[in-house]
Amino acid sequence: MGFTNTIRNHLWASGTFIAICLIGLGARWAIGDVYSGAEATQLIEALSRAGLYLGSAITTASATTLALMLTLIGMIRKIDRDFDDNTYRSIDMVAKLATASMMISLIVLLAFTLPVGEFEEMPQNWYVRMYDGLFTACVLMVGLIASTVIVLYRTVRGVITVVTPGDKV
Numbered sequence: 351m352g353f354t355n356t357i358r359n360h361l362w363a364s365g366t367f368i369a370i371c372l373i374g375l376g377a378r379w380a381i382g383d384v385y386s387g388a389e390a391t392q393l394i395e396a397l398s399r400a401g402l403y404l405g406s407a408i409t410t411a412s413a414t415t416l417a418l419m420l421t422l423i424g425m426i427r428k429i430d431r432d433f434d435d436n437t438y439r440s441i442d443m444v445a446k447l448a449t450a451s452m453m454i455s456l457i458v459l460l461a462f463t464l465p466v467g468e469f470e471e472m473p474q475n476w477y478v479r480m481y482d483g484l485f486t487a488c489v490l491m492v493g494l495i496a497s498t499v500i501v502l503y504r505t506v507r508g509v510i511t512v513v514t515p516g517d518k519v
Contacts, residue, residue, distance in 0.1 A: 397481065
């Protein structure tokens with residue numbers, strides 16, 4: 351039973367991640383090809399305005415999630431009921447996803463602090479590659495935090511099922 355729930359949690363999280371990535375791919379396709387460094391520079395500047403807020407929010411959400419997972423572990427240890435390995439695996443998965451999304455968001459925040467301008471020493475496609483990389487990182491960041499939310503919801507739902515008196519949740 352526990353292993354089946356763990357696989358189900360991972361399937362929901364994986365499905366959510368894939369859905370977000372497909373939406374990001376669709377958005378990138380809608381933007382179209384970037385042919386010049388000047389075009390890419392403008393797109394990077396536009397992306398950086400939203401990306402700074404997005405990265406900050408995801409960093410905060412990930413840090414808060416990790417702290418709350420410590421609280422959840424302490425709470426379920428003090429309860430007299432036994433929790434199966436699935437609960438602890440789910441908490442571990444939440445911690446992994448939150449850590450990964452936090453690390454990507456920190457890298458994105460750092461990347462958005464770089465000044466964007468026309469530098470003669472840069473290769474011709476540098477800005478295009480930089481834009482594609484930052485856009486991909488933003489999509490991955492959102493996909494990971496969405497997966498974290500799904501696993502977190504299913505974990506909390508499992509804890510509520512165990513601690514709620516009666517059979518109905």
